Amino acid sequence: MSDARFAVDGLGFGFGDVRILDDATFSLDAGTVTALVGPNGSGKTTILELLAGLRRPDAGTIERPAGDGRDVAYLPQSPAFRPWFTVAETIGFYESLSGVDDSPAALLSRVGLGDVGDRRVDSLSGGMTRLLGIAQALVGDPPVVLLDEPTSGLDPDVTDRIFEATASLADEGRVVVVASHDVAAVEEWADRVLLVAGGAVVADDAPAALLDRTDTDTLRGAFSALVRTERTVPAGGED
């Protein structure tokens, strides 16, 4: 899994005349948490769906590392599961779907849900449901994990728990991409930031490097400066 490499070349996608991404080329390395950030409506969810293979790009290619049965894990924004099942049954369903014959207990323990396996899914809090989603993402040991706003609407403690779990996925050698508006968490947990705006990847660097490049103290300031620059510099004129 440590050799896993995720390469995107000339990626383009739009909804009719509205371009989400044009000619984007980047690669994602195993063992790192990459934060996908951008203004509202910049298409972060759509880009994650493209990376997951849930949408077909208009142009370009995506080369994903192959897993043993499951190549990509995807956790949608505000995930939910069939409410009539317990937490353990839900993971059991996904394990069976993946051809895995393990007990769900081990995966649930990894994300801190070991004590709630018998609880119905609809009795979980929002944070616990996200953790269940992350447990689901671990099923089948996929080399790529894509999480869409996994901490939106959650308190800082739960946010930290979720990013801790996310970082551990990367530590095990996976490519991890997290779309997020939580700039503080991104600053603390992400190894790399992909900033998208206006259909382009505006910045692609480590958080500290972005601060240096924009001469700002916070990532929020850095993002504002970078997006502002993107809006004022004509296409192709940045260099």
Place this chain on the structure above:
Amino acid sequence: MARRPLFVVVDRELRSLARNRTLLLVAGAFFAVVVGLGGASMGSPGGYVSLTLDLLTPIEVLVPTVAFAVTYQSIRGDAARGELDVIRTYPVSRTTYVAGVFLGRAAALLLLLVASLTVAGVLAASGASQPSSYFATHAAGDTPVAYGRFVALSGLYLVVVTAIAVAVSAVARSRRAALAAAVALLILLAVGLDLAVMTLFTADAVTGSALGTLVGFSPASAFRGLVFAAVVEPALATPPPAPTAGVFASVLGLATWLVGALGAAVAAVWRS
């Protein structure tokens, strides 16, 4: 031992149905109505063929109703929760997923239908002390076997309308759209297509000879035509005058709906 994805999906559907109280209430209401109709036939002259005729129209309407109620949210619900996108990242094809949903829902509905009709048949038979005095003239044809054919054909009809309900669930892009489409199709299947054909007939747009073929493409008419051909006509010297679909047209019509609906569901559930 790892199970095949198809059986995993079927198992999930069966468990979902068994735990959904609303759907259990719908199933209970269906059972009560069908058994109640069987009970109402107790002691009436006739027997299994009479019971078949008593149940024919209610089954034509109730089967699509319960099939749509139980099925229209199946795939739509997974999509609304975001689970469909999650499932797509697992090694399961869209054909397998749709087939699993269809088989799971159809199996549960078949169990309900067969149980309801069996109890109704037992109830009616236990009270039918007098053979028909005017209706069933071929006593040899009025047997449990004839009623068994009716149950089997009802099952076939149920399988077809369940496939149509699965297609609605896959095609609809919102819960409201799924509900609206389910109601519209329910009306269309139960009465709309028959009315359309009869309107064409009375307007002389189709000939009488073409009528038997055309009505076969209405699932309710096809079901009715097969029931008359396999259950009623063999038992009666003088079958009641009813314009029914021909056997070939009925079988072809039901098969077309089944294959077309499942094909539409597979095509719509997600892009490969």
